[in-house]
Amino acid sequence: MVDCMIIGSGMAGISAALTLQANGKSFMILGTDALSEKISKAEKIHNYPGFSDVSGQTLCDALRAQLAAANITITNERAMGVYPLSDKFGVATQEGNYYEGKTVLLACGVEGVKQIDGETEFVGSGVSYCATCDGFLYKDKTVAVLCTSKRLEHEVAFLAGFAKKVYLIAMYKDVDIALENVEIIKKMPKAIVGEKRVEKILFTDKELSVDGVFMLRETVSPAVLVGGVAMQDGHVEVSRDMQTNLVGCYAAGDCTGRPYQYAKAVGEGNVAAHAISRYLSGIKE
């Protein structure tokens, strides 16, 4: 069991990892070798101290070189659930693995896309965040998939293998999926409605009957990821040393609130790593 499970491979997660390593703590980063879509796609970064007007790609390259030099690897898995246990945390990934850590750091960013009306209400009653976890439930049924990233397109294809019909609500450019049972829609839905379970997805100009709705976002909302974590205005509530309301659970970066800035994320990751190290020193082995 590692000292800390870091959920997210953006600036906050990387900053925390470097500092945990300096403090002699073990950790696992669940994220992506691409680090962060937000960073890599940034055209110009002006105000991150030390880098003068660089592209996001240049900063990403520097970060990857630093991680390689420090022998820090990223586990290319997506956390789908974080479970607070008595004195540790369990983390289940979309890839079907389960890990445990003495602490957990939420560094999962924020999704630019808003929640849809009804989304939270129907979680577990037709709304799912994980195609590979729940796809088989929709064999020969009709599903809508709201997908925010091209990187997640393969999950749409995976769903199309089960479902009779897939409405792909694609919130990204260059949609590249051509399957008979996939219909592409380029409008944001207004709401998910139903009596006990999801029945329809509503748009301003039409409605579609569906059996389920998949929300495929790069980032899962912390509230969905960790049951019971206190939120405020859509962000994880934290103290000055990045503690959440759950003992052993910390948060850093965009998920804790604005400003959504690299510098802030880096600072919070660092502060969280120090707080986590102090917390761990009080835990009996």
Next chain:
Amino acid sequence: MVDCMIIGSGMAGISAALTLQANGKSFMILGTDALSEKISKAEKIHNYPGFSDVSGQTLCDALRAQLAAANITITNERAMGVYPLSDKFGVATQEGNYYEGKTVLLACGVEGVKQIDGETEFVGSGVSYCATCDGFLYKDKTVAVLCTSKRLEHEVAFLAGFAKKVYLIAMYKDVDIALENVEIIKKMPKAIVGEKRVEKILFTDKELSVDGVFMLRETVSPAVLVGGVAMQDGHVEVSRDMQTNLVGCYAAGDCTGRPYQYAKAVGEGNVAAHAISRYLSGIKE
């Protein structure tokens, strides 16, 4: 009058300046072209994201290049007093200048050297933080000077031009001052004592009669710098968005507390700059 007076040219101050500039706000940085003694003297920096095992000097060079590219200059002056006025702040410098800003950001770091017993008690009654401000008061008198940095040695020489006798308590290496009336002492004093004014400075093994004591530190304690700013355990008390208890006065970096880390300072400078920008947008021009 600038939008923000930034006190300090370390990571927090630089981060704030870059972000204030991005937000279209005007500012003045009171600090030094050397940026920060702490950074420039760092042998190796491991955990600042983007720089893999660099020396402090390398990071300083990168920061200076970034500031130059952004046309940001540093005013080589030391703030000696910050005065909250009705809707602005006055800042007096050791160099004898006075500036005003709509807001002030304390990014002045922390001094590793502890306060001496009696120091705060005798401020204005024999304890001074500024040789050029108060030196003339000690013409033909005896003073002790606690000096923590070679960079401030010229102030000792300045004092020796007035005083009959100067005890230089040198808390730095390579003391390079050879004046007849300057006696070098390499021990930390225990306390400053006196009835109404400073009379003696005490060491574990001796005591010296003095008329005044000068504390020459790279960093002036925020509590001395800004009357009325709320402190906690020697640090400026701040909210999550870096506000102090004084309206329009913000703080970032080491002066707000541990961990004393570049990443934290950079993050806090960024957050403070955003909070300052929001605050300014509510001020009538």
